[in-house]
Structure formats: structure tokens, C-alpha cells
Amino acid sequence: MCTGTMENNDDYVLNVSNLSVKLQNQTILDNVSFKLKRGTALAVLGPNGAGKTILFRALLNLVPYTGKIEWAEKVKIGYVPQNIAVDDIPISVKEFLSYKNRVNVESSLSPVRLSNKNVADKTLGILSGGQLRRVLIAWALTDNPNVLLFDEPTTGVDHDTEEPIFATLSELKEKNKITILLITHDVHIVREYSDYLLALDGGVKFFGESKEIMNPSIQRIIYGETVCAGAPDENR
Template sequence: MTDVGRGQTESSSHSQIESNNMLVVSGLGVTSQNKRVLEDVSFKVKKGTSLAVVGPNGGGKTTLFRALLNLIPYTGTIKWNDEVRIGYVPQSLVSTDLPILVEEFLRFKRRTNYEACLSSVGLDKAILRQSLGSLSGGELQRVLIAWAIVDNPSVLLLDEPTSGVDIGAEEPIYEKVNHLKREAGITVLLISHNMHVVMHYSDYVLALNKDVLFYGDTKSLTHSQLLSIIFGSEFALTEEEHYKE
């Protein structure tokens, strides 16, 4: 068990988490600038499964990831499996104006398998000589996924990996992630606004709006039910009509 709390962990319990679980979160709370951003969030993620985190803007999705990465103080407990190796794919990069080649970026990991990782996300090795700042949104996200999987992580955390990516380029990225999950047994935690992606590529859903709106099997819900949980029934019906058209 790996307890990654930042000194504000309420429980100091060191009981083992079940070996088939990759992550157990209980009673997680986050306060930012005197406002409660997350309240009493509890869920588990089984090894080799995928969990989609959904919710309205400001609902606490990215805050949850930041707590999972131990970037911010929180209350409650976050317990990762002992064998956890986290690969993180951010929504975007803060600085891409640095004159840095894709090859130089990947070399930071000191692994020799980066060409194979590029190939597994559908990129040709010619991209190695391109500057990180010159890549399209889709190419950059794939490079970030390749960077994350170079170390053979057991968990991939993807924070809206296709934001800023052309609509046509979204699907192949999720296909690659799904492939990695199936072939390498990687556990996937994914933030997405795209309900189609959530319904197709996740095994479980965690709907957040400060507290947990829904947590369970994706297959137990229809697209419309999920929208209704997140945004209310009126919005869901409008969306359903839209899909029928």
C-alpha cells in the first residue's frame, strides 16, 4: 500500500488494500481558498480496468487527479497498490516554446524503448526529429502518452487527453489507450467531457460535482441516464433529441 497523503490525511491506517485493487479512495475532501472543492469522495479502481471521471466544469475532476498525484493537500485517504507506477498524461503542456526535440524529451526517461512506445501510439519515428512545440494537438497527446508508457506504468492517468485535438483524431487516441489496457493490463483513469468516449472506453464511471453523483458500472447506464445524472434530466432529454437527429 502506498499512502501518498500530504500530512493532512485523516486516517493513518496502514491496512493492506486488496491486491486486485489498484486504488482505494475513502472520504476524500479538498478545500481551496476556503471553498470545499471535493467532499467525501470514495471509490475503488480494480487492476486492469478503466474508470472515467465525469462531471460539470468546476465539479472537481482535475482536483481529484491533483490529489491522486499528491500535488495538493487533502483530507481522507488515498491508497495506491504497492506495485503502482503512475504514468500521467496532462491536458496540455505549460511551455512548448522551448527548443526541444521529441527525441530529447523522450530521452529524459533514460529508456531505450521509446521508438516502440511511439509506434504503439501510432507515431512514426520521424517525429523524433520534430520540435515539441511544432506538433499538432493530436501528435502532442500521443507523444505524451508515449512518454507516460515508456516506464511500463501500471496506471495511466489521462486528464482530458483529447482537449484541443481535432474531432477525427480523438477516436484513434482512445483506441490506442484501450489497446494498452487490454494488451498490457494497464489500469486507466480518465477525465473526459465526451460521453461517447466514456460509454465506449470505460468500465466504470465516477460522476463528480463536489461530491459523488454516481459511481458504478458504465454498462448499468444509458448515455441519456449519465447526462441526466451530471446535468439534470432537462439537459439529457435535449441531448437525446440531438442524437436522434
């Protein structure tokens, strides 16, 4: 396992080479390599069990791995997990965001387009799916991270709420020059809100620019079939 910092390469924030993760004698990730430019958004795509969440856990140093993960110097990571258990815990949004005692709740909520008046005193467990995801983004941003890892941003969120959440992420990326890594299943999200795509299925199936997802030949590599109409198939 080797976590390090990259030297003299201002353009890139993350360099992963030959990353493999084995859990309970099963290979979850095999020889994954990719590089990510600063201030860009990477969508991580793949079927269930493809190793997407494990990739994030490895990037956060939460699971043992072999290979190399190099973050740029002075990188600060904010993490938004897919599942959190809040239903039975009487914790208000204000308390959750003030975890480190030095957070202005109002200014934490405004970047994620939530009003202090409406949600600050509410218990986390009674928030809608969309509100909860936004509060989680706000929480991840409290440390002023320059990298945001976002595991399935639309879990528990209705379709109408998905777009504003991604618009918020996109805005954060532009305004604060945050690098975003997000796990998603949605081709539309990949195309609209990410710059690069990493398709996983244990190993890397595809890594390249996100707009390539509309290319039928790339879709066949990722999904084994064409899943939606898009750009003409240049390889045909």
C-alpha cells in the same frame, strides 16, 4: 492526509475514501469515495470546476487533502496533464522522451502508433494536437506504469483524431493490463472506452458501470436532464 497501500486485495488498484480537498478556503472535493479494479478504465465526468483535475492532483499527492487514498502495492503511475507549455521551447520529441537517458525512442513511439522517422526529430511545439497527445502518452509510458492518469485526452485534438487516441488507450489497457483513469466530457467516450464512471460535482453524483450513462434516469442524476438517447429508462 493519508496515502497508503492496500493490503491483501489483488482485485483493486485504488481505494479512495472520504476524500476532501479545500483550496483557498473553498471546498473543491467533498467526501469522495470509490474503488477501482485493476486493469479497468475509469472515466471521470463532470462540469468545469467539478474537481476532476483536483482529484487527479490529489491522487498524485500534489495537493493537500483529508481522507484516505490507498494505492495497491508496487503501483507505478504515469500522468498525462491537460495543459503543457511547449510552444516556445525548442525541445525535440527525441529529447523529451529521453528524459531519463535510457529510453529507446522508436520502441516508445510504436505503442502510440507514431513513427520514429516522422516525429522523433520534430520540435514538440510544431506537432499537431493529436501527435502531441500521443507523445505525452508515450512519455507517460516510459516508466512502464501500471496506472495511467489522463487529464482530458482530447484537449486540442480534432474530432477525427479522438477515436484513434482512445483506441490506443484501449489497446494499451488490454495488452499491458494498465488501469486507466481519464477525465472527459464526452458521453460517447465514456460509453465506448471506459468500464466505470465517476460523475463529480464537488461530491460524487454517480459511481457505477459506464454503460449506465445511456440510462436516462442516470443521465438526469448526472446532468439534471436527458442528454442522449440510449437504453430504455428502467426506472420510469
